[in-house]
Amino acid sequence: MSVDPAVLGRREIATSDEMERLGFVIGEQLTAGDLLVLTGPLGAGKTTFTRGLAEGLGVRGPVQSPTFVIARTHPSLVGRAPLVHVDAYRLGSAAELDDLDVDFARSVVVIEWGREMAPAIADAWWDIEIERPVGGAEDIADEDLDADAARIVTIERVEQ
Numbered sequence: 676m677s678v679d680p681a682v683l684g685r686r687e688i689a690t691s692d693e694m695e696r697l698g699f700v701i702g703e704q705l706t707a708g709d710l711l712v713l714t715g716p717l718g719a720g721k722t723t724f725t726r727g728l729a730e731g732l733g734v735r736g737p738v739q740s741p742t743f744v745i746a747r748t749h750p751s752l753v754g755r756a757p758l759v760h761v762d763a764y765r766l767g768s769a770a771e772l773d774d775l776d777v778d779f780a781r782s783v784v785v786i787e788w789g790r791e792m793a794p795a796i797a798d799a800w801w802d803i804e805i806e807r808p809v810g811g812a813e814d815i816a817d818e819d820l821d822a823d824a825a826r827i828v829t830i831e832r833v834e835q
């Protein structure tokens with residue numbers, strides 16, 4: 676486990692800048708073989724977190740929601756591990772993830788929507804849940820939604 680246990684637990688993240696900073700601090704500590712799984716409704720901040728993480732890890736950007744590709748590899752700019760950023764939203768199963776041939780041992784891997792697949796692909800990972808106290812998938816297009824509301828982020832280490 677390469678991340679300071681102090682990051683574990685539940686906290687409120689008030690702004691997207693703060694979400695990036697949380698990702699940055701974690702990204703600074705990650706090493707090859709680390710896996711993180713991000714769970715949270717559309718627009719929760721999964722990609723925002725990953726953008727900060729990428730910067731902390733020192734990989735080439737830009738980190739975007741991988742809408743047209745399911746997995747994108749960001750090479751390191753500093754001689755550390757590359758980041759593989761996966762959007763598992765449209766993946767049906769861990770077998771389909773397997774087809775992507777991700778080199779888990781040599782990469783830091785972040786999987787948005789990957790919670791159900793994680794047990795089939797790894798022995799240990801960080802489970803990161805981002806809650807939006809207001810809104811969710813069905814509300815994201817609603818102009819009235821307070822998109823800037825604070826998020827609740829819970830980070831747990833899972834070992835099976």
Ligand SMILES: Nc1ncnc2c1ncn2[C@@H]1O[C@H](COP(=O)(O)OP(=O)(O)OP(=O)(O)O)[C@@H](O)[C@H]1O
Pocket residue numbers: 688689690691694715716717718719720721722723724740787822823824825826
């Ligand atoms: N406290 C906050 N934490 C994170 N993002 C926030 C916060 N407040 C506002 N935002 C905004 O919410 C949006 C989050 O979008 P982002 O693409 O990161 O979500 P996502 O979880 O990856 O969504 P998707 O499921 O569509 O991939 C951004 O526009 C960000 O600026």
Ligand SMILES: [Mg+2]
Pocket residue numbers: 721722723739740741787
């Ligand atoms: Mg996203």
